[in-house]
Amino acid sequence: MNYQNNPEFAKSLDAKDKLKSYRQRFHFPKQKDGSQKLYFCGNSLGLEPKNTGDYIDEVIEDWRTYGVDGHTDAEYPWMPYHEFLAKPMAKIVGAKESEVIIMNTLSVNLHLMMVSFFRPTPKKRKILIEADAFPSDLYGVQSQLKFHGLDPEKDLILWQPDQDQYYNISDFDQLIDAHKDEIALVLIGNTNYYTGQFFDMAHITQKCKLHDITVGFDLAHGVGNINPDLHQLGVDFAVWCTYKYLNSGPGSLGGCFVHEKHHSNKHIPRFEGWWGHNKTTRFNMRQAFDPINSAEAWQLSNPPILSMAAVRASLDVFDEAGFNNILEKSKKLTGYLEFLLNDLEDDNIKIITPKNPEERGCQLSIRFLDSDKSFFEKLTKAGVVADWREPQVIRIAPAPLYNSYEDVFNFVKLLKHIRYAG
Numbered sequence: 001m002n003y004q005n006n007p008e009f010a011k012s013l014d015a016k017d018k019l020k021s022y023r024q025r026f027h028f029p030k031q032k033d034g035s036q037k038l039y040f041c042g043n044s045l046g047l048e049p050k051n052t053g054d055y056i057d058e059v060i061e062d063w064r065t066y067g068v069d070g071h072t073d074a075e076y077p078w079m080p081y082h083e084f085l086a087k088p089m090a091k092i093v094g095a096k097e098s099e100v101i102i103m104n105t106l107s108v109n110l111h112l113m114m115v116s117f118f119r120p121t122p123k124k125r126k127i128l129i130e131a132d133a134f135p136s137d138l139y140g141v142q143s144q145l146k147f148h149g150l151d152p153e154k155d156l157i158l159w160q161p162d163q164d165q166y167y168n169i170s171d172f173d174q175l176i177d178a179h180k181d182e183i184a185l186v187l188i189g190n191t192n193y194y195t196g197q198f199f200d201m202a203h204i205t206q207k208c209k210l211h212d213i214t215v216g217f218d219l220a221h222g223v224g225n226i227n228p229d230l231h232q233l234g235v236d237f238a239v240w241c242t243y244k245y246l247n248s249g250p251g252s253l254g255g256c257f258v259h260e261k262h263h264s265n266k267h268i269p270r271f272e273g274w275w276g277h278n279k280t281t282r283f284n285m286r287q288a289f290d291p292i293n294s295a296e297a298w299q300l301s302n303p304p305i306l307s308m309a310a311v312r313a314s315l316d317v318f319d320e321a322g323f324n325n326i327l328e329k330s331k332k333l334t335g336y337l338e339f340l341l342n343d344l345e346d347d348n349i350k351i352i353t354p355k356n357p358e359e360r361g362c363q364l365s366i367r368f369l370d371s372d373k374s375f376f377e378k379l380t381k382a383g384v385v386a387d388w389r390e391p392q393v394i395r396i397a398p399a400p401l402y403n404s405y406e407d408v409f410n411f412v413k414l415l416k417h418i419r420y421a422g
């Protein structure tokens with residue numbers, strides 16, 4: 001057996017890990033016997049940081065103490081509360097503070113962005129999306145097409161993956177070259193929720209710009225997991241959620257990026273609400289809508305501070321740990337998982353996530369060619385929290401902030417036991 005495939009080796013990696021103390025700062029679900037579950041589901045719902053309760057309690061306490069004056073008098077006043085989130089959030093998505101806003105939830109934000117940035121003309125009216133996009137994104141683009149009187153059958157172009165679910169960028173290029181005069185919007189779910197493939201955002205954005213095509217990304221599986229460098233690449237817009245790798249709690253708020261090149265354009269159509277209006281005159285009431293010169297202009301309502309407190313708690317942990325450290329560990333941790341799986345030398349186990357670490361985040365999607373869901377259920381019973389996606393795929397996402405090398409080792413050990421001994 002390879003010396004790396006050994007619990008002592010996994011422990012030695014943990015001992016050297018700069019981020020090892022962060023594991024203690026999260027609540028792990030427990031098994032009946034009180035032992036910690038092996039949690040690998042940060043791609044669905046991240047674990048609760050232990051500081052979350054305090055941040056929420058602080059808002060509750062301020063509400064109790066100040067009533068309505070909490071908007072201005074609380075230590076973290078509610079009026080500008082979303083502004084406290086913009087800086088740490090911007091670092092994670094590679095944006096300027098003014099380009100980022102935490103608001104609503106992902107699918108809502110996607111629609112708001114398409115209201116502004118999907119402006120079809122009779123000729124340039126199509127949307128291109130990856131074929132296996134998350135269903136909500138597909139419903140979003142299909143319903144936007146219908147909303148504009150267009151036909152989703154004809155006006156939606158699907159970028160197809162190969163037989164291994166891998167999306168080749170050359171196929172994307174060919175689609176753009178063939179339809180460049182008809183495509184108004186490219187919307188890509190980056191990182192792909194099913195395979196964990198991270199598409200080449202620089203290439204996609206550049207190609208779209210060449211042909212005057214608006215480009216947006218759904219970063220639900222990317223945010224906190226890869227560095228999307230949104231500003232530098234010149235992406236038009238992006239949306240994401242904060243409940244996966246950003247650990248902000250079930251159904252928590254979404255994030256939105258609008259490139260600054262669009263901020264001062266007063267002609268961009270948008271759905272308007274009072275929280276997008278110029279802050280200095282917002283309370284004068286009855287004035288014509290005067291959009292804030294930032295991504296804040298897309299806000300509609302005054303925000304839910306209790307939910308924002310959970311986002312602030314989580315972003316503070318992220319900021320303290322340092323996003324580059326998180327990304328660095330992520331590559332090593334996922335690489336270790338990949339190594340251990342490959343070391344099984346089992347022809348019926350196929351990792352469908354790209355091998356190249358630059359083309360993925362922390363998730364590995366593993367296809368078990370000879371197993372059905374009962375195998376996954378046995379893993380679950382043994383204390384593994386992961387998810388099953390038809391057909392035959394288990395997604396495992398070791399999250400660098402709270403997973404250890406030993407977790408990864410123990411997962412593969414359990415998998416081996418169930419597969420070959422049980």
Ligand SMILES: Cc1ncc(COP(=O)(O)O)c(C=O)c1O
Binds near residue numbers: 108220254
């Ligand atoms: C890739 C992707 N897009 C969109 C969504 C929908 O998110 P929401 O329910 O927050 O709108 C999800 C949810 O998991 C997702 O994974």
